[in-house]
Amino acid sequence: MTRYLRAVSAKYPELTALYSIGKSVQGRDLWVMVVSVSPYEHMIGKPDVKYVANIHGNEAVGRELLLHLIQYLVTSYATDPYVKWLLDNTRIHLMPSMNPDGFAISREGQCDTIHGRHNARRHDLNRNFPDFFKANTKQPQPETEAVKQWISKIQFVLSGSLHGGALVASYPFDNTPSSRICRSSVLCSVFQNYEHTPSISPDDDVFKHLSLVYSKNHAKMSRGVSCKSGSPRFENGITNGAAWYPLTGGMQDYNYLWHGCMEVTLEISCCKYPPAHELPKYWQDNKQSLIKYLAEVHRGAHGFVMDENNNPVERAAIKIKGRDVNYHTTNFGEFWRILLPGTYRMDISAEGYLPQEVEFIVIDSHPTLLNVTLRSAKDVTTRPTTSESEEAMTTSIITTTMDPEETIVFPED
Incomplete structure (x- = not known):
């Protein structure tokens, strides 16, 4: 061998x-x-x-x-x-x-x-x-x-x-x-x-x-x-x-x-x-x-968790509501979560950052690209209001194929 x-x-x-x-x-x-x-x-x-x-x-x-x-x-x-x-x-x-x-x-x-x-x-x-x-x-x-x-x-x-x-x-x-x-x-x-x-x-x-x-x-x-x-x-x-x-x-x-x-x-x-x-x-x-x-x-959702300076947030905890298992981002801020079609809410938390919650949809044929920007907790001296909490996160959610020229991710036989 x-x-x-x-x-x-x-x-x-x-x-x-x-x-x-x-x-x-x-x-x-x-x-x-x-x-x-x-x-x-x-x-x-x-x-x-x-x-x-x-x-x-x-x-x-x-x-x-x-x-x-x-x-x-x-x-x-x-x-x-x-x-x-x-x-x-x-x-x-x-x-x-x-x-x-x-x-x-x-x-x-x-x-x-x-x-x-x-x-x-x-x-x-x-x-x-x-x-x-x-x-x-x-x-x-x-x-x-x-x-x-x-x-x-x-x-x-x-x-x-x-x-x-x-x-x-x-x-x-x-x-x-x-x-x-x-x-x-x-x-x-x-x-x-x-x-x-x-x-x-x-x-x-x-x-x-x-x-x-x-x-x-x-x-x-x-x-x-x-x-x-x-x-x-x-x-x-x-x-x-x-x-x-x-x-x-x-x-x-x-x-x-x-x-x-x-x-x-x-x-x-x-x-x-x-x-x-x-x-x-x-x-x-x-x-x-x-x-x-x-x-x-x-299949499911994948993306990046970054800070406000576009640096990766390492070891951020990724948790889907209703699924009591923690996943973590890589050293590059990447994450993957294999999920079936549906609507999900995801909690993202990391030491030194404000925790966030994101809602997203997964469809059957294409993965959902989910990019999240976290705001440093050092920038907040008091408990944030709802509007401040919403401003603390920038999220882009895209349902896309891995290659724009491909029409499907899971080809049929």
Whole structure:
């Protein structure tokens, strides 16, 4: 894999950048490939997205699909308008293997075993992240720590985690305060028909939509495929994570609650490590889903928060009324908020500035550009009147496409 990634990066230096976020327990690099027209630096006003695969070393399909996706994106840029639009307006970070040590001991053709699932210290990496609902007492692993540092350095907006062993898109929350955690080494709750209560996030509507985008663009997932006798059949190929089986220390809840990155767990194959000759079929089944899912980062509202001197306001808190999750602006004052069509009210606050509230509308086909100027609190010596408060904010709201010459942001098939 390392040779392949280096070869692609050398062949397409204008579209790719290869970097390692750290090392596994046994010293293997945790490689990430950026695919974008700006692979080496953040594009101001353009979001960063990611896919992470092979967090369980024996779940190999996602690893191979991301290698296929890299090749597809770089070779299609010059000929496919959709791919060109995506790479022109998005930085895509692809991590084919978060658990290379586990993959190294896994065996092709093993569909149901757990051999290779854990890292070299026998830890399940998808139970190793900080958890909002329950204290996670497991020893942090090098692979998990590397991902945590990575996410803290790059403000990702959208993410997908690729798994195997089922065919479903599973969305937050994965955990719940009253969950009954399955502690069996054989994943006792995965293939048993336990009835669990959904653990609903503030962005449940958006997470369901993102999950449906993946499942409905997949060749089979939306049919509610049951992979084996006794395993659940998911309506439309999606499920709330805790309703399927609750877990502590999962990566998708961590992304969302700690960093404001919307992540869905994508279970993309009934067999965890199928024979190599079957990989082309898996690629064809998932190709459209992988691409269309990433494009959803351009849905909703995005923009800048600036001060009166047109300087970016860093780490301003962005909160949608009725959605009790805080998002923050980047060092450049940027923000993105994936939202479905509707009317919203957004609170913007930052230390040293007057807090503001903005109402805006999101439509289905185009993102809403929302630029806000905050006034310094130092300029106000007394509590502002309503009129003064209104003067403290300048807002421009534009519903537009990413490219004025494009008629749609989400092209039809």
